[in-house]
Each structure stands twice: as C-alpha cells, then as structure tokens.
Amino acid sequence: GQQVMQIPQYQHVQEGEDFTTYCNSSTTLSNIQWYKQRPGGHPVFLIQLVKSGEVKKQKRLTFQFGEAKKNSSLHITATQTTDVGTYFCAGSGSARQLTFGSGTQLTVLP
Amino acid sequence: EAGVTQFPSHSVIEKGQTVTLRCDPISGHDNLYWYRRVMGKEIKFLLHFVKESKQDESGMPNNRFLAERTGGTYSTLKVQPAELEDSGVYFCASSLLWAGELFFGEGSRLTVL
Numbered sequence: 001g002q003q004v005m006q007i008p009q010y011q012h013v014q015e016g017e018d019f020t021t022y023c024n025s026s027t028t029l030s031n032i033q034w035y036k037q038r039p040g041g042h043p044v045f046l047i048q049l050v051k052s053g054e055v056k057k058q059k060r061l062t063f064q065f066g067e068a069k070k071n072s073s074l075h076i077t078a079t080q081t082t083d084v085g086t087y088f089c090a091g092s093g094s095a096r097q098l099t100f101g102s103g104t105q106l107t108v109l110p
Numbered sequence: 111e112a113g114v115t116q117f118p119s120h121s122v123i124e125k126g127q128t129v130t131l132r133c134d135p136i137s138g139h140d141n142l143y144w145y146r147r148v149m150g151k152e153i154k155f156l157l158h159f160v161k162e163s164k165q166d167e168s169g170m171p172n173n174r175f176l177a178e179r180t181g182g183t184y185s186t187l188k189v190q191p192a193e194l195e196d197s198g199v200y201f202c203a204s205s206l207l208w209a210g211e212l213f214f215g216e217g218s219r220l221t222v223l
Contacts (some may be wrong), residue, residue, distance in 0.1 A: 015169075018179070030133060030208070030209075033211070034211075035212075035214075041216075042201060042207075042214040042216050042217050043153065043201070043203075043212070043214045044214070045211045045212060045213070048210075083144060088152075088153060090212075092209040096156060096208060096209050097155055097156070097166055097169075098212065099147075099155065100152050100153040100154070100155075101152060102151060102152040103152060103153075105150075108123060
C-alpha cells in the first residue's frame with residue numbers, strides 16, 4: 001500500500017534559524033497536504049499542492065511539490081516560537097485516502 | 111460556524127471494557143473520517159464515511175472496532191472489548207470534498223489500563 005515517509009522525526013532549532021521537513025511517497029501522488037499540530041492540539045490544515053513542481057508561499061513558509069509528484073518539502077524561514085509543533089504531510093494517491101507521514105516535531109529555542 | 115466536535119475528550123477504561131467515541135462533523139460535510147495517533151507516531155487512517163455509507167474501512171484494525179454514522183450526521187466509534195494496544199488519540203475529521211481539506215476535531219484520548 002501507499003507509504004509516506006517524513007524526515008526528520010525531530011528538529012530543534014534556535015529562534016531565527018531556518019527549518020525544513022521532507023516528505024517522500026512510495027507512489028505518485030495526486031495531491032499533497034500539510035498540517036500543523038500544536039502541542040496538545042489537533043492537526044490544522046496549512047495548504048494543498050496539486051501540480052507537479054508547484055511552489056506555494058505563506059509568509060515565512062514555503063511549500064514545494066516535486067516534479068515527479070512523489071516528494072514534498074516545507075521550509076520555514078527565520079523560525080519563531082509560535083512555529084513550535086508537529087508538521088505532517090499527507091498524500092493522496094490511487095487509493096484516494098490521505099496517508100499521513102509520521103510528522104516532524106519542531107522545537108524552537110528562544 | 112461550529113467545528114468538528116468529539117466526545118469524550120478523554121476516556122480511561124480497563125482492558126475488556128467497552129468505549130464509544132462520538133464525532134459531530136461540520137454541518138454539510140458529507141465526508142467523515144476516523145484517524146488514530148498512537149504514542150506520537152503517524153496519524154493512521156481508520157475509515158471513511160460518505161454520508162451514511164462506509165466508503166473505505168481498510169484501516170480498521172480488527173472486528174473489535176465498529177463505526178457507524180446514522181442518518182449521515184454524527185458518527186460513533188465503538189471499541190469492544192478494548193485492549194491495551196488500543197490506547198491513543200482518536201481523531202475525527204470531516205471534509206466537503208473527498209480527499210479535500212480535512213477539518214479535525216480536538217480528538218478523544220483513550221487510555222486502556
């Protein structure tokens with residue numbers, strides 16, 4: 001079945017440093033979504049990417065979808081303490097159900 | 111507009127007991143999903159309803175889990191009898207479109223002792 005792998009599992013950064021999390025699928029995806037879960041909270045939708053090679057920006061966050069539609073990345077520029085949480089990618093393929101990655105837990109040190 | 115609501119927020123039961131979790135999706139969302147996150151690992155798909163029909167229940171671990179969505183509104187997930195490995199956070203989510211943006215509830219944390 002479809003598998004979505006995400007690295008790194010944990011990342012500690014100093015406030016102001018950049019952060020990137022990577023997502024790789026075993027199969028070609030029709031779309032990929034990114035979610036953020038704050039500590040003790042629930043996943044909240046950030047963005048959806050559909051097109052091959054697509055790049056979208058939300059303020060300090062940059063999302064990319066690979067040319068082969070099998071990988072994606074989320075990059076945060078100049079992290080802030082409010083960026084703390086776990087970031088999940090979730091891909092939809094032939095099964096049409098979203099398969100979530102294992103998440104990257106981001107800690108931002110002040 | 112009310113979001114996805116789940117009840118209870120936390121349940122502690124003993125092995126062998128029964129627990130029923132409830133989810134009220136966003137009004138108008140035909141798609142309702144149950145997910146589970148165990149021990150901080152990935153969010154695993156359990157099943158998907160479209161209105162009152164089970165569209166995909168391939169993620170249900172075994173026949174101790176039973177999900178229903180009467181009348182295509184709220185949904186329940188029953189675990190009977192509960193085992194230790196069932197502990198985790200059960201998230202419900204709803205969406206307007208199939209495989210579209212998911213709106214998650216706050217989750218129901220289940221602890222089986």
